Amino acid sequence: MFPSRKNVTVADVAALAGVSAGTVSKALNGRGELRQATRDKVLAAAAELGFQPNLLARGLLSGRTYLVGVLTTDSIGRFTIPLLTGAEDALGAGQMSMLLCESRGDPIREQHYLRVLLARRVDGIIVTGRSSDMRPSLGQGFPVPVVYALVQSDDERDLSILHDDENGAELAVRHLLATGRRRIAHITGPLRHVATQHRLAGTLSALSEAGVSMVGGAPLTGEWSEAWGREAALRLVRSGEQFDGVFGASDQIARGVTDGLRESGIDVPRQVGVVGVDNWDVIVEASRPPLTTVDLQLSELGHIAATRLLSAIEGVDIGSGIERVPCRLVVRQSTATD
């Protein structure tokens, strides 16, 4: 299948075809003025030898490596995976490969990796990581373009592709409203997280659109865990406050809420509808009932980031600042109406 003889070069092909090295190059790349017969002869020889052009040599000459570096600040995780997949889709079409560097939040490692990527003459760099808040910019004046995906650079001159948490919250709350619920609570993570604030803003905006107010007047803030979701649900029940909808700011919280409600004898979705965020399969499907949730479209996000990077590599000005990718609501049984 793949010939074991190593390092077939353009000279070998040339020798077999009885032409010069330059001619081989032209024939294989469809450039230059060649007779069809010559072209065929070269193609045949190349096929016979299983010739694969050495991309190092090509890159050295052309100044393009068709490599992009992916620098992930945090360890690769559930958020970065779909992003990588989306990026690979976009890059694959451009025949580019991804060089993966995981700096694990260590600035020293990050500097090291950055140096390596530049030494390898990557065509561009995608910076990603855990989506919390901002991260320091790599700086300006790089020899190659840089795009931030999922993480936001603290320098406005950089381009950051982010998901739209506010939009996602609006989708969730509007859906609860559209399924006839009016008394909606919001259970969420630590307020210091930017995501928490955006989701709160979206929740409030969707509620005020409909002219209703949030149950309890404020969100219940805690951790991004099932345990907190359960506890918050129990608190809500014990508070005696009436409610028929809960927007949990993560799938883990929302699943905890469904557990807490069920164990309090409250039926989801008949008495209370629940919506989460993340569309994290293992949580969403194991939840009872399966969760309606907001998909952050991370794969799309990766796709866009890679596409922008490709444009920048081609010399197009891709601007700067923040580009937000809208979310998508995925409806399941936790908000079903009969």
Add this chain to the structure above:
Amino acid sequence: MFPSRKNVTVADVAALAGVSAGTVSKALNGRGELRQATRDKVLAAAAELGFQPNLLARGLLSGRTYLVGVLTTDSIGRFTIPLLTGAEDALGAGQMSMLLCESRGDPIREQHYLRVLLARRVDGIIVTGRSSDMRPSLGQGFPVPVVYALVQSDDERDLSILHDDENGAELAVRHLLATGRRRIAHITGPLRHVATQHRLAGTLSALSEAGVSMVGGAPLTGEWSEAWGREAALRLVRSGEQFDGVFGASDQIARGVTDGLRESGIDVPRQVGVVGVDNWDVIVEASRPPLTTVDLQLSELGHIAATRLLSAIEGVDIGSGIERVPCRLVVRQSTATD
């Protein structure tokens, strides 16, 4: 920090230092006979210009790229991530970078990626993916070494690094026995999976070591889901059979078991101890109580695979067949004894 002037070459450094290109190379790489003064002069010039040797050019000449290709058959997932991290640890020490290719189970894509990796003249290839069963070998006679990690090649001439499911099951069951349980049930996934069979074998071996037999005489087989774990637990309870320990062949199953038992009024761990497999944080920690589980040591596995690959690249014979990495038991409350 990183100079924006692009492409500082060895010639630029040579000009600034007032020496020749060859001398620069020798000075920077510590080779050749040079006066200390000259060496210092070159170092200073290189630092001033922010010189980074072009790894393409170096690779072209030396025949080594310090790149390894990572070919993952399945999409990157929860199993492959720790593996990648472990591999990167081992490779990073050798100053190598990872080229990531995700073929998503599509043989066409896989062939394509393989071709690209070879065209880029990677020093070696790690093949990984979802851990189920075997996968077809890439074939023999490659110009670079290949190591399979987490997936097993169907050709014995290849080297496959695998986790040891049988060992993991033994650890789990021995722990249940060591905490005083004698009537142990096994709830697991589809029997056709190799992992299922290995875990069953380990379970039986540990049980027979202790001279006890499996509750029900056979495992309960179903899916790798929480729902199945719950249902199986209910079946066990309804069967009237006495049991005080359950080994669930995945964390999802085990968590389902704890839910099923709790909802049947059975206390975990006081009446029944439960052990899972995977050490999947989000499942294990959200479980009530948190799960004792078997860690598959995937990061270690990746580390070993990369180390073997490095050896092979250095020309060392790394053998073939299967190398199994032992598991590690992580004890939490689901098997606690007062």
Add this chain to the structure above:
DNA sequence: CTGATTTGCGGAAACGTTTCCGAAACTGTA
């Protein structure tokens, strides 16, 4: 002070590809 030996460095070739320029061969016309 001369000749032999060592030390230090420059020059050129090489890796494999692409591109540019020019030369040869071929075609057509007078």
Add this chain to the structure above:
DNA sequence: TACAGTTTCGGAAACGTTTCCGCAAATCAG
């Protein structure tokens, strides 16, 4: 047959680095 114009291809240079060989200068012994 001679000449201009085209077509087709070969040769050489270039990308940036490393290595090898050899030459010049410096050192040493006598």
